[in-house]
Amino acid sequence: MEVENKQILLRGFIKGNPKESDMELKVGKINLKVPQGSSSSGAVLVKNLYLSCDPYMRGRMRDFHGSYIPPFLPGSVIEGFGVSKVVDSDNANFKAGDIVAGITGWEEYSLIQKTEQLRKIQSDDIPLSYHVGLLGMPGFTAYAGFYEVCSPKKGEYVFISAASGAVGQLVGQLAKLHGCYVVGSAGSSQKVDLLKNRFGFDEAFNYKEESDLDAVLKRCFPQGIDIYFDNVGGEMLDAVLLNMRVHGRIAVCGMVSQQSISSSEGLRNAFMLIPRRIKMQGFLQSDYLHLFPRFLEHTIDNYKKGKIVYIEDMNEGLENAPAAFVGLFSGKNVGKQVVRVAQD
Numbered sequence: 001m002e003v004e005n006k007q008i009l010l011r012g013f014i015k016g017n018p019k020e021s022d023m024e025l026k027v028g029k030i031n032l033k034v035p036q037g038s039s040s041s042g043a044v045l046v047k048n049l050y051l052s053c054d055p056y057m058r059g060r061m062r063d064f065h066g067s068y069i070p071p072f073l074p075g076s077v078i079e080g081f082g083v084s085k086v087v088d089s090d091n092a093n094f095k096a097g098d099i100v101a102g103i104t105g106w107e108e109y110s111l112i113q114k115t116e117q118l119r120k121i122q123s124d125d126i127p128l129s130y131h132v133g134l135l136g137m138p139g140f141t142a143y144a145g146f147y148e149v150c151s152p153k154k155g156e157y158v159f160i161s162a163a164s165g166a167v168g169q170l171v172g173q174l175a176k177l178h179g180c181y182v183v184g185s186a187g188s189s190q191k192v193d194l195l196k197n198r199f200g201f202d203e204a205f206n207y208k209e210e211s212d213l214d215a216v217l218k219r220c221f222p223q224g225i226d227i228y229f230d231n232v233g234g235e236m237l238d239a240v241l242l243n244m245r246v247h248g249r250i251a252v253c254g255m256v257s258q259q260s261i262s263s264s265e266g267l268r269n270a271f272m273l274i275p276r277r278i279k280m281q282g283f284l285q286s287d288y289l290h291l292f293p294r295f296l297e298h299t300i301d302n303y304k305k306g307k308i309v310y311i312e313d314m315n316e317g318l319e320n321a322p323a324a325f326v327g328l329f330s331g332k333n334v335g336k337q338v339v340r341v342a343q344d
Helices: 128-132 137-149 168-177 189-197 213-220 234-241 285-304 318-330
Strands: 002-010 023-031 044-052 079-089 099-105 109-112 157-160 181-186 203-206 225-230 244-252 279-282 312-316 336-340
Touching: 002 318, 023 318, 044 099, 044 128, 079 109, 079 128, 099 109, 099 128, 128 312, 128 336, 137 168, 137 225, 137 244, 137 285, 157 168, 168 181, 168 189, 168 225, 181 189, 189 203, 203 213, 213 234, 225 234, 234 244, 312 318, 318 336
Parallel strands: 157 181, 157 225, 181 203, 225 244, 244 279, 312 336
Antiparallel strands: 002 023, 044 079, 044 109, 044 336, 079 099
16 A cells, blocks of 8 residues: 655755755655565664654755764665664564554655664563663663763763753763762753752752853862763863863763864863873764673663653654754753654
């Protein structure tokens, strides 16, 4: 059976902050049967339920091939993490009705040929959308980055930027569970309130209201910072370097402040790496996939016990996906940005 298939396409490579006009909605057609021979190992055709909006996708909207993931092709369907329901399959590992999480297209229906990156979701009492957030790539990024890169110790002082976002909100809660003192920065009073009153941070501040980042960090951390989980880079990273303790660790998870500027900013305070013996490490969650089962067990257990909470910002309808994605770069979202394409 052939049906209409709404799709979000990238018009062309972009510069600066993404705009809704950089993407377009197109209505195509798709047959709800997997074509014969579409994949040697078997393919699946899925109905997409939830799509994830993630800052890393901005890097795929430019003509740069030196990254860990290739750019989108202009005129092609944007892709990202999603939760989907299998409609048809010629892969022995999946059958119609299965719920899966993995890379899919920004469209109503997708033919997925790289099925090795899909995982089946077992039915439980956790919202399906959490599998692109708390139990998906952002959640695992927080888990791997905090435990494997930061090597935390009980009682240490932890600072997290973009702390109310998809990754930061979980890093803070993991740090509190580990017995650390935790401070986060965010871009609105509403988000600061969330950090302190929903996520259990010890302190938080609105970086947009602070003219001197070094001063506010000294106020929050009079004894210095042991661990900095960096999601933004730029001026914040520079100020943190002045406030790190000896043998401090910096996990470089993202640099959203540098994503859309034409010329990236250099670090003025990198010299502090030497006298403070600071370890600063970039990482990808994909380096630690062997830990994913342990992550799921740990996170689900703490969520069900009420020790972890998670906030989503849900947009309804595929046609609103471009606006939801663009909003990431102005801080419009509160929590993990998700688009619901269809009902569960």
